Amino acid sequence: MRIESTDHLDHPFADVAAWHRRPGALVRLTPPGLATIDRPAEGGLDVGRRVSVHLGPGMLPTGRPRWTLRHAALAEHDDALRFEDRQVTGPFRLWHHVHELRGDGSGTTVRDTIEAEAPGGGRVADAALADQVRRTLTFRTEQLRDDLDLHARYADAPRLTVAIAGASGLIGTQLAALLETGGHRVRRMVRGREAGEGEISWDPQRGVLDPADLEGVDAVVNLAGRSIATRMTPEAKQEILSSRVSSSELISRTIAGMSDGPRVLVQASAIGYYGAQRPGELLTEGDLGGDDVLAQVCRAWESSTRRAAEAGVRTVHLRTGIVLSDGGGALLPQLPLFLLGLGGRLAPPDAVSSWITLDDMVRSYAHALLTADLAGPVNAVAPHPATARELASTLGRVLHRPAVVPVPAAGPALLLGREGARELVRADQRVSDATLRDSGFEAAYPELEGALRHVLRR
Template structure:
């Protein structure tokens, strides 16, 4: 079976080829729910380079995720064109060959994909479905390439930065590192390992161990570290969630504050949980003093833990993220099986407001905050058009061509998450404003929930 597509991106050939040759390109071109690269930091298109990935969401054990190994077989570049070829070494297909061609024209660069795939015999009857999925993937890659190049173009006059990143293996961190690296910036991953490789920094937040010397030459620190809150909140889990945020943030802030010529900025993860779970009828802005509840108290203390950096004159930004939409994790993934089975519906009261944002817009917002010298203080990181729970469910059903008529009984999330987590993560009503984010110069790529879901789910 042969699949061919051609897209145009309105950027010079040299920029398009450079983007593909840098670390992170394969990560940015692969939907997180579809596959995860074994070595996200690998770069280059040189002949013989091996690219390997595990298929399926990272939440699944590797034993349940098929391993796909490709090798770059051919690579050519010139002033007017470029070309490289991926050939399957091991994987789910009997054969797979993907030829990428790039041609300069008066309006930018033509990106031509030519895929020859031979399906395993048991899947031959599904050839039409496989072709449809591959074409959706190629359309996703085209949009991703266009949107990332547009983002990088906005910082074309900014010197390339060196950025230290905690939480680099998480859903947001993996994509953020890749976005920055495809823009030519250097990322130093801060990891909880005693033995580190090139470009890595070791730390231990619980022990208060972070060597300031490892941050010399770093321009910005982005702190995404923190245990996932999408779990049952036992007493032990709540302590882990809290300590993983407070200790790490405080350690980074006081380390930066004690440096004579260290990083000039700290970009700190935060959350709209700051405002409390239910604020019906209110438009929530960064001027709000915050609400009440477990998450509100946590986020308030989380931001306070980084105060030492700001007091030392270091530009400090808190990105209060909303519900991050992705097919690889977050609040959307658990809903997909129910919707695909035709029994999906809203999770809370029909008029309760949902402040959503796509994973890609979250990632670009973090990069925007890291690279923009004037961005400081709290910043609501949400899409420009929050929707009601009813509208979200109806739109998700429409995008998946499934009904969305029956509300999910409250008992379901309570059995999965427990009463406290359900109350603060699921039964929410938050209409959060993105006005300050937009005023800072950031422009959301996905401005409506329908556009967001179609991008995330490749529909």
């Protein structure tokens, strides 16, 4: 079967072509739930280059087969670029993808032509594959347009060298790719092995970070920390806290002690700072924090960067909302139930969730890095929070499934413990995005339904 797609971008051909040549382009064009790129730091369009990915359930319903593609041809002119990908090994009977970019006077025309045959063949399988491919091409166009819009807004800002701790996580992988497609240099901070090219080796548990490895680095982003999606045992609470504080204290005191080190530190935090249960309030960065487990973690997490701030390093704490993605976070575990027609709200109907898409989350990190007058705590949430009732009904509408079966409170409590369920699943927090918005940030997905349609390619 043959699938074709043509779109127009209001960006010069030179910018669009440069974006595609840089490392990170494939990561940004691949929905996280669709596939995982094996070597995300690599990039380029060189003929013969092989790209290996592991497919997820978004592309095939069973298993995670490895799929290897090879750049098979390349043609370039003053206002046109054409390159091809062919399957080397993988599940499809046929895969040949031709990408064409052409300057058209008012911007750039992007054309994709794909010849493909599903595993096992047959009309039904091919039709299902064609539907998935068309939805993915729409996602790619939106992603490319939104990223180019962001890069254009900061075209006059200097290109940075950015070290990222936690670069292999859901947010870190996408942030590194976003920065690289904008012409910035990324150095990934790695633990448990020797550093490779473009990497920095460190060990926060042992307090090991060589200041020499941060020479020439303009900014550090710290996303490191154990996942909070776990049962809140005493051991887990301690690990959640220590993994965050040890990493941020090490980075903070290291750069504070450098005479010519990084001048910006963007530190992850979370809206858990305010406490899980704040019904009826509109929470801003000036409000007092809560006293539950995650609030105490966030308070210690933010305080652990004090040495850097006192040394004159511009320090930003991004208080992350509930991140919507098909590749992880709070949304992913709900999808199977909704697809089976058994989905429903997780919290009391009027409990408010302050959410943000994964892509707007990583763009807020880039914005914090490149906005010279932004400092201190900043809520990273979308402009329009949603109640549990609104979240469930909108997700059901997007997936064309009912959303009438509330999840019993005992379910999340069984998995996360009563304390974890209260703070992670049944939270009630209406958080303001005014500081982020007033600093010039423009959310690509401010409304919940549009956000879910982008994230889930519907």
